[in-house]
Structures are given as C-alpha cells and as structure tokens.
Amino acid sequence: xxxxxxxxxxxxxxxxxxxxxxxxxxxxxxxxxxxxxxxxxxxxxxxxxxxxxxxxxxxxxxxxxxxxxxxxxxxxxxxxxxxxxxxxxxxxxxxxxxxxxxxxxxxxxxxxxxxxxxxxxxxxxxx
Amino acid sequence: xxxxxxxxxxxxxxxxxxxxxxxxxxxxxxxxxxxxxxxxxxxxxxxxxxxxxxxxxxxxxxxxxxxxxxxxxxxxxxxxxxxxxxxxxxxxxxxxxxxxxxxxxxxxxxxxxxxxxxxxxxxxxxxxxxxxxxxxxxxxxxxxxxxxx
Numbered sequence: 655x656x657x658x659x660x661x662x663x664x665x666x667x668x669x670x671x672x673x674x675x676x677x678x679x680x681x682x683x684x685x686x687x688x689x690x691x692x693x694x695x696x697x698x699x700x701x702x703x704x705x706x707x708x709x710x711x712x713x714x715x716x717x718x719x720x721x722x723x724x725x726x727x728x729x730x731x732x733x734x735x736x737x738x739x740x741x742x743x744x745x746x747x748x749x750x751x752x753x754x755x756x757x758x759x760x761x762x763x764x765x766x767x768x769x770x771x772x773x774x775x776x777x778x779x780x781x
Numbered sequence: 782x783x784x785x786x787x788x789x790x791x792x793x794x795x796x797x798x799x800x801x802x803x804x805x806x807x808x809x810x811x812x813x814x815x816x817x818x819x820x821x822x823x824x825x826x827x828x829x830x831x832x833x834x835x836x837x838x839x840x841x842x843x844x845x846x847x848x849x850x851x852x853x854x855x856x857x858x859x860x861x862x863x864x865x866x867x868x869x870x871x872x873x874x875x876x877x878x879x880x881x882x883x884x885x886x887x888x889x890x891x892x893x894x895x896x897x898x899x900x901x902x903x904x905x906x907x908x909x910x911x912x913x914x915x916x917x918x919x920x921x922x923x924x925x926x927x928x929x930x
Contacts, residue, residue: 672834675866678878686885686897687866687874694869695835711834718834742836762885762897762908770881 661735661750663726666699668748669772670711672718674780684721684772689733690765692754696723696735701748704775710743719778727771731764732756814862818852821865828867837869843891844872847913851875851888854916861927877926884926886919896922 661667669688671677676688688694697707704720712718725735732755740749754761826845830838848865863875863886874887883899891913898907911918 670834673832673867675864675876681878681880685866685876686883687868687876690874690887691869758895759908759910762887762895763899763906766883766885766897766899 659736661698661725661737663724663729665725665735666722667696667725667728667735667750667752668699668702668704668707668720668722668775669694669696670708670718670720671778672712672715674717674778677719677778677780679778679780682774682777684769686762686765686769688721689752689768690762692758692761694752695740696750696752697746697748698737698750699748702746707748708776710740710746717778717780719774720776721772722775723768723772728752728768731768731771732760733764733768815852815855818862818865819849822848822852825865825867825873832867833869835869837867838871840867840873841871841891844888847888847891848873848875851913851919854919856920856923859923859927877923879926882926884922886922888913894919898922898925 669684671684671688673687676685678685697710699722704722707720708715708718728735734753734755735750736753738749738751740746743749754764756764822845825840826842828840830836832839861877861879863877866874866876868874868887872888872890874885876886877884881899881901883897885897885899887895887897889895889910893910894913895910896908898905
C-alpha cells in the first residue's frame with residue numbers, strides 16, 4: 655500500500671496510554687512521558703477506532719486508555735506525523751510515526767505542551 | 782537505614798511515644814519513601830521488552846543503578862514523593878506534579894539528567910541538562926518544586 659507522507663492538519667491522532675505512570679489521574683491527563691521522544695507511534699483517528707488502537711498495542715489488558723491530539727497542534731509544536739509502516743502491524747493503515755523535528759534541548763517542553771493538549775478518548779482505569 | 786514509619790504499625794497519633802520525637806521522625810519524609818522508590822526501581826528493572834506495547838526495550842541497567850544512587854542522595858527533608866516513570870528508549874524519569882506545576886528529572890543516560898521545570902502560572906518553562914553527579918543542582922530543582930507550593 656502506498657501511503658501519503660503526511661496526514662492532514664485536521665486529523666486527530668490516537669496514542670495508547672499503556673503504563674500507569676504515563677497517566678496522571680488527579681489531573682486527568684497523560685504524562686509527557688507518553689510523547690517525550692524523538693520518534694513515537696500513533697494512529698490516525700479517521701482510519702481506526704480507539705478500541706482498535708488499544709487492542710493492537712496491548713491486547714486484552716485491563717487499565718490502559720487512549721488519548722487523542724490534533725495533528726495541526728502537533729505540527730505547531732514541531733512534532734511531525736508521517737504515515738509510515740507499522741512493522742509490528744503491517745496491516746495497520748492508520749499508523750503514523752511522529753518525529754520531533756527540533757533539537758533535544760526543547761523536546762521536554764514541547765512534549766509537555768503536547769500532553770496538555772490531549773483529549774481523553776478512553777479513560778485509563780489503572781488501579 | 783531507619784525503618785519506614787508509614788509501614789510501621791506502631792506509628793499512629795495515639796502512640797504513647799513522645800510526640801516531638803514522633804514528629805521529628807515524620808518530617809524525615811524522604812527516608813520514608815526511599816524504600817518504596819527502591820521497590821519501584823526493582824519493578825521497573827523487571828519490565829520485559831515491549832513493556833509499553835510500542836516495542837520498548839528493557840530499562841538500561843546502568844540507568845537503574847544511577848537512579849538508585851540518586852534516590853539514596855535525595856535530601857532528607859524532601860516532602861513530596863516523586864513518581865518514577867519508565868520511558869520507551871529504556872531510560873526513566875522522576876516526576877513531581879501539583880496541578881499544572883511539574884518537575885521532571887529525566888535520566889537520559891547514566892551520567893546526564895535532562896530536566897524540565899514547568900509552572901504556567903509563573904511563566905516558568907525551563908529545560909536543560911546537568912551531570913548526574915551534580916547533586917546540588919538536583920537538590921536545587923527539587924527545592925524549587927517543594928518550596929514554591
């Protein structure tokens with residue numbers, strides 16, 4: 655399958671929150687640790703469902719959730735989502751890699767802003 | 782290492798022990814949560830590959846060891862327990878949160894901490910690196926978080 659390089663700025667992207675410590679229950683939001691990388695995976699909301707995202711990443715697990723963020727906001731924060739093959743799930747047409755395009759000295763601030771921009775799609779229920 | 786009094790059934794407000802002595806014990810808070818931080822590091826060290834569902838490797842042993850030494854050096858009067866957060870490349874960070882205020886100390890390597898001081902109300906967005914061996918810098922950052930509450 656040929657993939658276009660970049661999803662639309664109007665696209666929402668899903669990221670699974672798979673670790674209890676990636677979720678801040680008192681604030682009801684993810685930790686920046688879910689995004690604080692030079693490259694991470696997400697799924698295009700228009701081509702999947704939150705449950706499918708969760709089932710691909712942590713099938714059968716209780717507790718993990720899904721957050722969504724806006725592709726346009728991500729770009730303004732210098733995160734660059736690109737449609738690329740998910741090597742673990744090659745049939746996942748929704749997959750994007752999100753690249754942080756600035757230098758490492760600004761990564762944590764931008765990841766914090768991206769985390770704060772997230773909407774909770776499936777609330778994590780870690781004990 | 783002194784016992785963790787939160788786990789000590791003899792620690793209660795009904796104790797017949799001298800109240801002042803009990804208070805002095807209670808304010809040495811970091812001593813209380815040191816054992817639980819070490820236990821948390823034990824759990825993180827046992828994480829299997831793909832622990833995040835996105836293909837993460839095991840956590841780097843040298844970084845776990847550096848984090849243990851960091852825990853042992855935390856100032857005794859730190860009153861807020863951090864969360865230790867595993868990160869997908871195999872490193873970890875210590876996080877303190879209160880409302881929108883955040884302090885992150887990320888062990889990028891066993892030798893380097895990358896920190897974030899974050900307080901939107903005070904327009905603080907400070908990010909930089911320092912050597913893990915610089916305990917004074919770490920203490921200053923933790924005191925920024927705990928004292929500006």
